[in-house]
Amino acid sequence: MRNFVFEHLHGHGAPQEKRRIEVGKNILDANEKVAREVHELYTKRGVLLVNVVGSPGSGKTSFIKSLTPHFKVAVLEGDIASSVDAKQFARMGVPVIQVNTDIYGSACHLEAPWVRDKLELLLEYEPEVVFIENVGNLVCPSDFNLGEHERLVLYSVPEGPDKPMKYPPIFHTATAVAITKVDLAPVMELDVREFEQNVLHINPNVRIFNFSIKVPSTVEEVAHYLNDKRQELAKEKSK
């Protein structure tokens, strides 16, 4: 165990009596509380909430777009700036709300209190699945629960096979990992099995998909998985 002691401004004058307050509280309690409320609301309504995380360019937008024929979808788009992705969904007629984090110090992730009202609003469209497209980042989103039922990590072939070792928290917290752009593996002379193995080294029980928007069967496989999760949710709702 290492101790980092960072001393800021010391007290001045004579030594004083000190009182200790035991706190024992999760630092992100305030985020967790809101996330729990969102989770309960979505569970009660039987709407599957999926947090899609991954590096910039890993294919998050294309992934979500490819699933729109399979479900009645709504999308919450997270980006530091712009509405580039949100416009794509709007043109497709998919209900979408854009959150730009430049008003939150250009944060590299989304937090539950920033998205709760938007996620509540998206339910008015009566969707079957709501996708949160998180800010493109393989580090920061891992600590912030948004109330999702599924945390899908997208990991694209061009990123190379070593990412699970370099960014273990996000792979460790994933409920499923989709290795995207698998159609590029032969061109890049990369072996997708190595990607899979490295994911399993960090998260031995996670569900892994090989995915390409150009291969319809891979899209269908993810759609089946999400549909199974919807059925589980319906069972939970009826309890």
Next chain:
Amino acid sequence: MHEYSIAKYVLDSTLSSIGETPPERVSKVVISIGKMAGVVPESLDMYLKLLAQEVGLTRAVFEIVVNPVEFKCNQCGQTFEPNKELFWCPHCGSSNVTFVRGNEMAIDYLEIEEEGP
């Protein structure tokens, strides 16, 4: 850079824990961070230093304790700190493992200087 957000949560939580006590009387805040929380202690400290002044925690010393990652093997029952590149059991090689701790982020305790006589 999400350490900025985490620092804000630390300070909000500190202020709500001290109630009516003036924030300048907080002399120490002890925080524990799991190694797999994805937090850089030096970065968190930098933001705490900057932001503490703004909320009146002008005399607080922040102590950040970094906790190890711990898994339990469901096959042989041993607990272990995983190798950085392989979270499987180093004793029996099983991948049937359960995460125990190492992604926590907590405020453990605060120290308050009592008013002098």
